Amino acid sequence: MEQWWRDAVIYQVYPRSFADGNGDGTGDLAGVRSRLNYLRDLGVDALWFTPWYLSPLADGGYDVADYRTIDPAFGTVAEAEQLIADAAALGIRTIVDIVPNHVSSEHEWFKAALAAGPGSPERQRFWFCDGEDLPTNWLSSFSGETWTRTKNPDGTPGEWYLHLFTPEQPDLNWNHPDVRREHEEVLRFWFDRGAAGVRIDSATMPVKDPSLPDLGTTSDHPYVDRDGLHEIYAGWRTVADSYDPPRMLVGEIWLADPERFARYLRPDELHTAFNFDLMGRPWDATALRDSIRTTLAAHAPVDAPATWVLSNHDVTRPVTRYGREDTSFAFDTKRFGVPTDLALGNRRARAAALLTGALPGSLYIYQGDELGLPEVEDLPTAALQDPIFYRSEGVDPGRDGCRVPLPWTTIGSTFGFNSHGFGPWLPQPADWGSRSVEAQDGDPESMLTLYRSMLAERKNLAMDFAWHPLDGEDLLAFTRGDVLCLVNFGPSRPLPEGSTVLLASAPLTGDLPTDTAAWVRLQGE
Numbered sequence: 421m422e423q424w425w426r427d428a429v430i431y432q433v434y435p436r437s438f439a440d441g442n443g444d445g446t447g448d449l450a451g452v453r454s455r456l457n458y459l460r461d462l463g464v465d466a467l468w469f470t471p472w473y474l475s476p477l478a479d480g481g482y483d484v485a486d487y488r489t490i491d492p493a494f495g496t497v498a499e500a501e502q503l504i505a506d507a508a509a510l511g512i513r514t515i516v517d518i519v520p521n522h523v524s525s526e527h528e529w530f531k532a533a534l535a536a537g538p539g540s541p542e543r544q545r546f547w548f549c550d551g552e553d554l555p556t557n558w559l560s561s562f563s564g565e566t567w568t569r570t571k572n573p574d575g576t577p578g579e580w581y582l583h584l585f586t587p588e589q590p591d592l593n594w595n596h597p598d599v600r601r602e603h604e605e606v607l608r609f610w611f612d613r614g615a616a617g618v619r620i621d622s623a624t625m626p627v628k629d630p631s632l633p634d635l636g637t638t639s640d641h642p643y644v645d646r647d648g649l650h651e652i653y654a655g656w657r658t659v660a661d662s663y664d665p666p667r668m669l670v671g672e673i674w675l676a677d678p679e680r681f682a683r684y685l686r687p688d689e690l691h692t693a694f695n696f697d698l699m700g701r702p703w704d705a706t707a708l709r710d711s712i713r714t715t716l717a718a719h720a721p722v723d724a725p726a727t728w729v730l731s732n733h734d735v736t737r738p739v740t741r742y743g744r745e746d747t748s749f750a751f752d753t754k755r756f757g758v759p760t761d762l763a764l765g766n767r768r769a770r771a772a773a774l775l776t777g778a779l780p781g782s783l784y785i786y787q788g789d790e791l792g793l794p795e796v797e798d799l800p801t802a803a804l805q806d807p808i809f810y811r812s813e814g815v816d817p818g819r820d821g822c823r824v825p826l827p828w829t830t831i832g833s834t835f836g837f838n839s840h841g842f843g844p845w846l847p848q849p850a851d852w853g854s855r856s857v858e859a860q861d862g863d864p865e866s867m868l869t870l871y872r873s874m875l876a877e878r879k880n881l882a883m884d885f886a887w888h889p890l891d892g893e894d895l896l897a898f899t900r901g902d903v904l905c906l907v908n909f910g911p912s913r914p915l916p917e918g919s920t921v922l923l924a925s926a927p928l929t930g931d932l933p934t935d936t937a938a939w940v941r942l943q944g945e
């Protein structure tokens with residue numbers, strides 16, 4: 421049976437910002453369909469779409485009002501089916517995003533729960549609590565409280581409801597059979613329409629300790645990585661395996677402990693999960709080596725490939741974060757006004773692309789990273805949409821800076837994001853055209869050319885991975901068959917004698933300069 425996901429290149433599409441087919445300023449499925457040849461030529465195997473379902477967009481679509489409807493801003497279910505089929509015809513698979521932890525406050529279930537009132541069966545699908553005080557001290561992944569108080573029909577304060585994210589994202593109660601049944605049906609809905617897999621959002625959070633203990637009062641965590649999750653995903657795996665070909669499950673698992681992480685990767689559970697560790701490491705040979713070793717070691721016993729992720733729609737773009745003095749990356753590095761050397765960041769992001777592309781496992785590319793887009797850090801405050809910005813009361817700029825609509829052409833009012841109509845939902849920087857697909861196409865020095873060449877060359881890499889004797893203090897060195905990947909963090913150094921350069925992230929002068937990666941073929945090996 422073909423296990424395509426083992427070494428797949430999966431391109432993350434943020435539909436709102438990819439390409440706008442109807443000119444309303446918001447990207448859409450028609451826009452993606454019109455750019456499928458671009459994605460084929462880039463050399464990707466699959467597309468992962470962040471949520472495209474009906475949503476008030478309180479959290480960029482991670483507030484789903486109805487899984488069986490595509491948001492009208494993006495298109496229709498018929499268009500989604502067509503898009504999935506058109507992509508498949510080009511050999512590109514589609515992964516949809518499922519958000520089990522919560523729904524939108526506009527979801528029928530939540531509206532029914534509010535209308536039905538305390539004690540009703542409708543409220544059992546969520547976490548409602550009465551009382552004067554906040555029910556728990558739980559912390560939102562975004563700033564602020566995790567409980568919001570409803571109002572009774574007479575205007576007096578009513579019950580509290582739980583939301584680990586925004587108040588517009590009430591948490592579901594996974595002890596309720598409706599919640600379980602509904603999600604398996606949603607999986608079938610999209611698998612029946614051709615989806616090759618699902619990405620599971622906030623996958624460690626859906627199960628809660630039903631006694632709702634305060635944080636710090638129990639030996640286990642009241643809402644992260646609870647044992648009950650494994651049974652849920654085993655059920656999903658049964659659904660996925662009932663299809664021909666079987667569908668794939670990739671979990672968004674943020675867990676620092678590699679052993680806890682690996683517990684989700686079982687033959688009867690998830691196929692893969694995002695290894696975010698590398699993304700959290702500074703630009704430093706020792707730190708990155710440690711991350712790669714830890715990740716590979718965690719995967720060794722579980723027969724699930726590692727997944728390499730440099731960025732996504734939640735984090736600072738690599739070109740920007742690698743251009744800072746402090747490259748250690750955590751979410752709190754999303755700050756205003758940190759001095760950034762974009763030329764340096766670009767150089768390192770190019771090397772990082774060759775590094776992650778050479779590692780064994782699957783590779784995730786966030787849209788726009790193949791163009792080397794930087795984080796847009798000077799968006800006007802009035803344009804910002806991310807709830808993180810509002811909930812942090814403006815302290816955290818939020819994630820809009822990595823979600824700015826893509827530039828396709830060098831000139832034009834939206835740089836080809838749309839060909840007519842309204843400006844994009846987030847303003848594009850004035851120099852966006854110089855980073856466009858058109859500007860980079862055919863330029864041997866461009867990030868786009870590097871990505872295209874890397875993805876083409878990657879297909880020839882042998883499966884076997886080994887650390888190479890050159891691996892050392894300022895140099896990462898490992899082989900895939902007879903191809904050696906080198907990433908130099910120190911002063912220029914000579915390439916191994918007799919090696920043929922297949923790819924380099926910067927021009928080579930016989931030597932491998934600092935902050936540069938190369939793939940070379942070793943003589944006689």
Ligand code: TEU
Nearest residue numbers: 479482519561562585621622674734751
């Ligand atoms: O993110 C899950 C998650 O853990 C986030 O809290 C993450 O830590 C945060 O974005 C950091 O800034 C997923 C999605 O990827 C994200 O876009 C959603 O906002 C979130 O779930 C809620 O659905």
